[in-house]
Amino acid sequence: MAIAFFSTVMTQVNADPINPILKAEIDEEVTAPEIAKPIKNDIKQARNYPMQPPLVPHNIRGYEINLNVNKCMACHNRTRTEESQAPMISVTHYMDRDGNFLAEISPRRYFCNQCHVPQTDAKPVVKNEFVDMEKMVIKAEKEEE
Ligand code: HEC
Ligand code: HEC
Structure with a gap:
């Protein structure tokens, strides 16, 4: 076996x-x-479904996340967004698993790259056949008519 x-x-x-x-x-x-180049055009990419963690549109090379520092939070923390003009981490990032709101980022959301990833200009290895659910709904509605 x-x-x-x-x-x-x-x-x-x-x-x-x-x-x-x-x-x-x-x-x-x-x-x-050749190593694929990171996409860092600062342009927000559409999310493929409502719960998708948005993709990172900028370089993250050298941005450390460890016990002592979280480079991402230097710009994305609530108190830093005025200066950085970065979108604030959403309110879910301040919630613990019981739905309580914390003053600081929840440990569940500390390691940003667990969920948020940048993209590269690498060619897809296999064809992507993903269909947005909005398109599926429109198609289903048309078929019903
Ligand atoms: C120097 C400030 C700065 C740092 C550090 C930073 N960001 Fe950003 N981030 C921004 C800004 C500004 C934007 C808005 C788009 C742009 O300008 O690139 C952004 C956009 C984003 C978005 C897109 C949000 C959306 O709605 O599409 C994500 C996700 C993100 N950053 C994640 C991260 C992660 C993860 C890290 C750490 C690895 C990080 N950022 C570190 C400034 C920063
Ligand atoms: C466990 C997965 C997870 C982790 C870890 C995580 N995020 Fe997110 N993030 C999400 C999801 C899912 C969304 C979209 C839904 C939402 O806002 O909850 C999101 C949304 C965002 C947004 C967009 C907010 C908006 O209102 O447009 C930013 C910016 C962001 N995250 C940054 C970060 C940063 C910075 C970290 C690390 C400190 C981080 N996230 C950690 C899952 C995660």
Whole structure:
């Protein structure tokens, strides 16, 4: 069982169409693919569904989040937004799991990158067939007519 699982994983890796290094022979020298560039145009991207954590539209390189500092909060904290002109973390970020409002960011929301990610200009490896639910509703309504 374990061996069968392992061999499936290996086949997938060998068939990898994006990373030529994984396909290279042991004595072959290949050029590494270019690292994708981060998208940092400061333009807000539409959310694909209401509960989606918005994507980060700026660079986050070097922004530390650890026990002592949270670089994101230097701009996104309630008290910092006037100066930074960054959107405030929403009220859910101040709620504990019982729905109580805290004065400070909730520990549940401390590690921003758990939910908020920047994007790169990398080409999608597989076609994205995601359909926005608004489009689905419109389609369903048309079909009913
Ligand atoms: C130097 C200030 C600054 C820091 C630090 C910063 N941001 Fe931002 N952030 C902004 C500003 C300003 C915007 C508004 C769009 C823009 O100008 O890029 C923004 C936009 C965003 C948005 C988009 C919100 C939306 O409604 O679409 C997210 C998500 C976000 N930041 C997350 C983060 C995370 C996560 C970090 C830490 C890794 C971080 N930011 C650190 C200033 C900052
Ligand atoms: C557990 C997931 C999670 C974590 C961790 C998290 N967020 Fe969010 N964030 C969300 C979701 C979901 C939304 C959209 C719904 C909402 O506002 O609750 C959001 C919304 C936002 C927005 C948009 C607010 C608005 O009103 O437009 C900003 C800015 C933001 N988050 C920044 C941050 C920063 C900075 C951190 C870290 C200090 C952080 N978030 C941590 C899930 C998360």
